[in-house]
Amino acid sequence: xxxxxxxxxxxxxxxxxxxxxxxxxxxxxxxxxxxxxxxxxxxxxxxxxxxxxxxxxxxxxxxxxxxxxxxxxxxxxxxxxxxxxxxxxxxxxxxxxxxxxxxxxxxxxxxxxxxxxxxxxxxxxxxxxxxxxxxxxxxxxxxxxxxxxxxxxxxxxxxxxxxxxxxxxxxxxxxxxxxxxxxxxxxxxxxxxxxx
Numbered sequence: 001x002x003x004x005x006x007x008x009x010x011x012x013x014x015x016x017x018x019x020x021x022x023x024x025x026x027x028x029x030x031x032x033x034x035x036x037x038x039x040x041x042x043x044x045x046x047x048x049x050x051x052x053x054x055x056x057x058x059x060x061x062x063x064x065x066x067x068x069x070x071x072x073x074x075x076x077x078x079x080x081x082x083x084x085x086x087x088x089x090x091x092x093x094x095x096x097x098x099x100x101x102x103x104x105x106x107x108x109x110x111x112x113x114x115x116x117x118x119x120x121x122x123x124x125x126x127x128x129x130x131x132x133x134x135x136x137x138x139x140x141x142x143x144x145x146x147x148x149x150x151x152x153x154x155x156x157x158x159x160x161x162x163x164x165x166x167x168x169x170x171x172x173x174x175x176x177x178x179x180x181x182x183x184x185x186x187x188x189x190x191x192x193x194x195x196x
Contacts, residue, residue, distance in 0.1 A: 001142070003188040004177065005166045010193040012161035017133025022147035023121040024136065025186065028070060030118055034058070034077065035066030037120060043135040053128060054082040070118050080125035137191040145184035152178055163194060 008016065028037060034056065038049045049066070056063045057078040124133060152159055152174070165177050172180070181187070 001186055001188055002180075002184060003140075003168050003190070004148075005190045005192070006162050007164040007192055007194055009161045009163065012158065013134050013137070013191065013193045014130065015155075015158055015161075016137060016191050017124075017129045019143070019148065019151050020124040020129045020133050020136065020141075022144065022151070023076070023123040024141040024143050026120045026122055026142070027117040028120055030071050030114060031069045032118070033067050033069050034063060037070070037077070037122070038066070038079070041132070041136065042139045043132045048132075052081055052131065053079050055080045070120065071114075072118055073114060073116075074119040074121070076121045076123065078123040078125065079128055081127035137189070140188055140190045142186055142188055145181045145187045148187060148189060149178055149181035152181075 026037065035046075035049065038044050038053065039046055055078075056066075057076075058068070059076055063077075124136075159174050162174055165172055165174055167177060167180060
């Protein structure tokens with residue numbers, strides 16, 4: 001897996017956190033809980049998760065239980081702070097309007113466990129991405145090369161904030177980097193500002 005490192009202008013780093021909406025990939029042992037996954041992320045203390053992560057979706061369905069274990073080949077988890085309006089109230093974990101949901105994520109059985117790790121695609125939205133995204137990006141994330149290429153191609157002004165880009169330790173220009181991404185599946189990405 002190729003490793004990409006970007007150095008960007010300090011004021012631009014926060015603008016890269018929207019990349020986390022497309023998801024970062026984490027391999028976990030079968031049976032790891034949602035809480036264990038989150039608590040292990042940089043900056044995601046137990047207190048922060050319980051106070052700030054108000055909405056959790058597992059494979060598109062609301063999931064309230066941080067102790068819910070994860071089994072199988074892969075899963076998608078999306079997390080956000082409180083969403084506005086009635087929809088936000090309904091999907092908020094342990095919210096008073098949770099009974100209005102038509103369905104929720106069901107507890108997976110250990111019978112679904114495989115010998116290989118489970119791959120989680122973790123998507124971060126709104127204030128969660130803003131609060132914790134910079135630290136995640138500084139600590140290296142695994143993500144889809146296609147998603148990263150699309151992110152850069154739709155944001156030419158953001159590309160101008162990149163002061164240096166390296167591929168496996170070798171300096172490359174942004175255009176070359178985008179061309180190389182078209183042939184990749186997954187990448188390891190680190191984004192730092194010039195003072196980090």
